[in-house]
Amino acid sequence: MAEGFASSAERAAFIAGLPKAELHLHIEGSLEPELMFALAQRNGVAIPFASVEAVRAAYDFSNLQDFLDIYYQGMGVLIAEQDFYELTAAYLARAHADNVRHVEIFFDPQGHTARGVAFETVLAGITRALDDAKAQHGISSKLILCFLRHLSEAEAEATLDEALPWLDRIDGVGLDSSEVGHPPSKFARVFARAKGLGLKIVAHAGEEGPPDYVHEALDLLKVDRIDHGNRSLEDAALVARLAAEGMTLTVCPLSNLKLCVVGDMAAHPLKAMLDAGLRATVNSDDPSYFGGYVNANYVAVADALDLSKADIVTLAHNSFAGSFLDDAEKAQHRAAIDAYA
Ligand code: ADE
Ligand code: ZN
Numbered sequence: 001m002a003e004g005f006a007s008s009a010e011r012a013a014f015i016a017g018l019p020k021a022e023l024h025l026h027i028e029g030s031l032e033p034e035l036m037f038a039l040a041q042r043n044g045v046a047i048p049f050a051s052v053e054a055v056r057a058a059y060d061f062s063n064l065q066d067f068l069d070i071y072y073q074g075m076g077v078l079i080a081e082q083d084f085y086e087l088t089a090a091y092l093a094r095a096h097a098d099n100v101r102h103v104e105i106f107f108d109p110q111g112h113t114a115r116g117v118a119f120e121t122v123l124a125g126i127t128r129a130l131d132d133a134k135a136q137h138g139i140s141s142k143l144i145l146c147f148l149r150h151l152s153e154a155e156a157e158a159t160l161d162e163a164l165p166w167l168d169r170i171d172g173v174g175l176d177s178s179e180v181g182h183p184p185s186k187f188a189r190v191f192a193r194a195k196g197l198g199l200k201i202v203a204h205a206g207e208e209g210p211p212d213y214v215h216e217a218l219d220l221l222k223v224d225r226i227d228h229g230n231r232s233l234e235d236a237a238l239v240a241r242l243a244a245e246g247m248t249l250t251v252c253p254l255s256n257l258k259l260c261v262v263g264d265m266a267a268h269p270l271k272a273m274l275d276a277g278l279r280a281t282v283n284s285d286d287p288s289y290f291g292g293y294v295n296a297n298y299v300a301v302a303d304a305l306d307l308s309k310a311d312i313v314t315l316a317h318n319s320f321a322g323s324f325l326d327d328a329e330k331a332q333h334r335a336a337i338d339a340y341a
Contacts (some may be wrong), residue, residue, distance in 0.1 A: 004309025015298045019336045021102040021319035024250035028075040029286025030091040035212040084125025092133035098295040104142040110334040119162040142171040156190045172200030179209040182217040190302035191221040243277040248322030255285035265304035281319045319328035
């Protein structure tokens with residue numbers, strides 16, 4: 001058993017009570033099958049599943065695209081402001097139960113506006129739930145608008161235009177969806193404009209795509225964080241650079257397993273990342289599709305890699321250090337972790 005714990009159950013209990021931040025969560029990926037069914041009925045949207053069990057059984061993916069096909073279909077039940085509210089409120093209640101104190105949430109507006117749902121409807125529902133969760137649970141939040149990289153840069157520019165009236169509620173922009181064949185360089189101009197508007201910059205890179213995509217995210221998009229970044233480990237010079245720059249990686253263990261980015265959790269690179277001095281964090285990505293919220297991700301990877309108490313405390317510290325909170329807020333969370341540990 002790793003240093004600091006007498007058993008795996010003791011480690012899980014420690015993780016459960018640990019204050020933490022979640023930095024990589026697609027709100028549409030927290031749509032549980034039960035809510036999908038309820039919204040399909042309420043909105044009169046047909047879904048190709050007979051039961052909640054049939055939905056869960058369909059969540060068997062061999063790669064990112066397999067998942068994305070089902071993910072875009074699933075979000076089709078989200079129509080009204082109240083739907084986005086209930087989706088977000090349900091996630092925040094789960095996060096609170098996992099002792100998450102701060103969340104930085106992605107949303108995919110193009111997955112909704114393409115279906116005729118107004119940008120404003122999406123934003124209003126999500127932000128109302130964020131405000132309520134701050135009041136009810138004390139959870140703070142940031143909101144990150146993601147561009148779908150399988151679409152064009154012109155479409156990303158149009159989405160940024162739609163976001164302009166909402167910039168007081170949007171903290172950053174990100175890049176998600178099908179990675180291979182859609183390198184960060186495709187979006188260099190729209191990210192430069194977003195940075196000029198004062199937005200934080202993140203991008204999925206090195207999930208399925210090569211280390212070159214991580215280099216491009218750093219050099220061309222000027223990212224503040226890398227989402228996933230697993231394949232960075234194939235490039236020793238890149239690892240050295242990420243460590244020297246203190247770049248945060250938002251790693252998602254159960255996602256990596258479900259999307260076959262790793263064949264086995266015991267082969268997950270998280271421990272290697274920590275040992276290489278990388279600021280790795282643990283996150284759930286799309287928890288309803290990948291089998292667990294943030295604590296389940298910590299437990300699965302900690303058990304498979306036999307992580308020590310020091311490793312787990314480092315991961316929690318990294319989650320706040322890599323967040324977009326200000327220095328005083330980060331210091332408060334850091335103290336809370338140390339008091340707990
Ligand atoms: N959209 C939702 N989850 C994603 C992931 N893990 N990678 C790329 N795009 C996504
Ligand atoms: Zn993701």
